[in-house]
Amino acid sequence: TAAANPDPAAYTVPAGFSHQDVQNALDKVRMDTTGKLVGVYLPAGDYETSSKFQVYGKAVKVVGAGPWFTRFHAPSSQDNTDIGFRAEASAKGSSFAGFAYFGNYTSRIDGPG
Secondary structure (H helix, E strand, O other), X not given: OOOOOOOOOXXXXXXXXXXXXXXXXXXXXXXXXXXXOOEEEEOOEEEEOOOEEEEOOOOOEEEEOOOOOEEEEOOOOOOOOOOXXXXXXXXXXXXXXXXXXXXXXXXXXXOOO
8 A cells, every 4th residue: 555645734735747847846845934844755656867866955754655556767768877866965854755766877887905
């Protein structure tokens, strides 16, 4: 069963399933001056993204409907796309839960160690 929005008054919801829709929701929470918005709820669905979401300015809670229900996909027309969330130090205390990522890496890229 998909998890519902934990608090519709405190968690904004993206207008759609695009990368820009999710980034706009993250920005809405970051720029909220009322103090009422604490996070973004990601409804069940498939989200395609070809870059990282930027989280900065304050702690944000990002919550999906569950890993079987809220799914991010790298574009199938690309290879080795760097996707995910990039949380800056100014977003210390942010949390991310309830979603899954499906990448398109075809090459193993080891670090310098």
